[in-house]
Amino acid sequence: MTEPDAVSGVDGAAKQAGRGANEEGEGTIRRVTEPDAVSGVDGAAKQAGRGANEEGEGTIRRVTEAKHHEVRQTTTRTITLEVTRYRPGQDSAPVLESFDVPLMDDWAVLDGLNYIKDQLDGTLSFRWSCRMGICGSCGMNVNGEPRLTCGTFFTEFGDGPIRIEPLKGFPIIRDLVVEVDDFLDKLRHVKPWLIREGEELPLTTEHAQTPAQLEAYKQYSMCINCMLCYSACPVYVLDPDFLGPAAIALAQRYELDSRDMGDRFDMLNLDEAVWGCTFVGECTKVCPKHVDPAEAIQRYKVTAAMRSILPWSRR
């Protein structure tokens, strides 16, 4: 590519797509066939100025590639990404916006979103960090299923289109970004740390464990807090007071740790905790780390039932 990129040439500038007032209901798709007329002005705000949206129901706003960009493409094929857009304070409900991005065999959905952000519309908001399934921040609904977008590849979807929506069950802050406060409160609630009682041992004291003791809880310690299990759980989506899969698995991670002396019975043996679970099992299916939160919950149900029958038995 010899011509400079019209979009990425905007160094450090806020790009305003100016989608205008959105009167459409949820589920409407905008369609715009012309690419945004954008100009590369260093340090300047880019105004696409799309103005008030007067399109009818069922339309798709289609943004094709910016006319000129720096990415060296090895393919001329494209795939359509239908992406949820929501601007707080302006949009009454989220709408879908359609973007055509290069169909690269080695691209994950997250690469497609980054392409949109870098080349087509810098106002698109989404979370990501590690790009390798570790940070847990890139979870979104991909074709209706909660997935890590950095680990979900275009090759899975043929010629597309691929629909990318925010994780279901959480309030939407903007575009694909959801509110995580409730989830973090729930994690905190189960006291996710080693609780020790009795004498204060020197900080240098080692708490050795056998491989079997490590094995007892290791699986539950692999959670990356991606929230996919919450999004897949119909109980949580219908009743946000439900403690939820990851928090209960996290509690089990400490309950089953030989070094932990705490007791989380009172916070787990509740209708809003393990007994709220109806064992749909979707949390386990979508978990990218094989934590198996459904197992953690069912196992604690057995523990809680045994303790209710045999009150003297601890764990």
Add this chain to the structure above:
Amino acid sequence: MTTAYRPPRDHAWFLRNRNYTVFVARELTSVFVAWAIVFLMIVIDAVLNGGDPAAFAGQPWVIALNVVALAATTFHAVTFLNLAPTATVIRLDGYRLPAWMIQGGNHSAWLLISAVIAYFVLRTP
């Protein structure tokens, strides 16, 4: 104040995904499990009070209902027993018993108990 968008409650959530639909179907079969218990109590009551249990059980609508109930309770039992390994982690000498062994044990025990009951119910006195 937050301006976050809160989606309305989705009343048709169980139609959104095949696994949700299977789950709801499994839960609904509980109704037939309840019917099987009611039917058993009616039959026992008839036997104890000198009535004819066959007169009730032989009615066409009861037969039809019981055929459906048999299918539903079998589906319920199979899916229930298959889920059992999730709640029971059995370790033998550090080796975790695989799910198929627990499921196999459950199904074998179920068949054995059913066979014993069938033997006593079906034998001609």
